[in-house]
Amino acid sequence: MGDLGHELWFGVGPEPRTDGAARLVDVAVLAEEAGLDLVALQDHPYQPRHLDALTALGQIGARTRRIRLLPDVVNLPLRPPQVLAKAVASLDVMTGGRVELGLGAGFFWDAVASYGGSRRSPKEAVDAVAEALDVIRLLWTPGGPVSYDGAHYRLDGARPGPFPAHPMGIWVGAYRPRLLEVTGAKADGWIPSKGYVTREELPRLGRIVDEAARGRPIRKAFNVSGSFDPHGTGWFEGPPDLWAEQLAELVLDVGMSVFVLGTSDERQIKVFAAEVAPRVRELVAAERRAPAPPVAAVIDDASRPRSAKRDVASLSPRQREIGNRLVLIHDHLRQELARIGDAVEQVAQGRAEAAAVRSMINDLTMRQNYWTLGGFCASYCRVLTAHHSIEDAHMFPGLVAAEASLAPVIRRLEEEHEVIAEILTGLDADLVAMVTDPSGLDEVRRRVATLTEALLSHLAYEEEELVEPLSRLELDV
Structure with a gap:
């Protein structure tokens, strides 16, 4: 399978050396300031020269504002999934939804055994990963106590929570067929490393995951x-333009969309951020670029399901205030949307650059992630009842759990979230392309018009269907 259309992320993977703790955080801050999307730390608990990956990521999260955090990859034999689920969910909550989880089956078995971990056969290691994925999902799903009886991991009436602040991806480091199959069937992502796979092997391994x-x-x-050797001609051994071509090839032919450069070198980080990443985005955007779809094909109001609702006026002022919070949140999104339209016109008049509009779109996307838009419902609500304890849950699952008749509406809203996220991705690609081809301004305008009409329609529909049940059921937004 070729390009999957994911947003491209570029990151850095510095070595978490014990004798360079302050430097490690500085590298992460530099990566964020340079515009990179991700900082990843390898996890080898038995390695005395390495800091604990999760602890270090917590400190990095406290010193940064935007950049995503990735343990790359967690050593499963030494990190039981029951506690790992809680640890990374806690980190995600405390960093505002910036964590993805890399998961590894284990490799250096003598070192694992020296720390009391199980020395697993290849089959046992794969089975343990499959079970760990199940256990983590159970503990990240709102609801009552859960049980699980696996060969490697068990739960016996465990209470789920805390829950990640966004739909956290679990990416598995895999190279052999059976673990690749488990990755494709159960995980959200695949994360191999250049040191363990050849250029020729990547497409074949990727196909196993896809199938x-x-x-x-x-x-x-x-x-x-690798190196940015100005005279090099090898795989990631050459000038930035060659790197960009090779990375774009992996996006378009293999479906790669996240690239982590293993380095702590300031110069390499700056070159990767300033010269390689933008060029990859340009090359990929040129291939992805397509006309904006007509709005009627995006949002069809006539086919939207509707639910029976009571008159909001019959509710108490306190109840009405709860539902009105969703409207206030949406009003902020409407204001941001208007700012994007204004910014595009400033670009047309030569008073702003496309990069400024991209920044606004990224801000809007982040707020969508936080306020249940764009397919990533991440705002928490509290379900208040006289007979149950207060539990944090995602808004949509909370609504469906409280009132099953809302399920068709919720499914439709989730579908529209995905459509709007695709429009945003297309708009971002158009803006990247416009950096090198100013004639693309008309397409950007059309895409903004599509986004505006679709999003305003969607927000109105969500308010029409959810304000009343949120108020009546007293689900705090």
């Missing part, structure tokens, strides 16, 4: 290393 995924768009990340 097991059965149409699910699996994220594919790649840990890459």
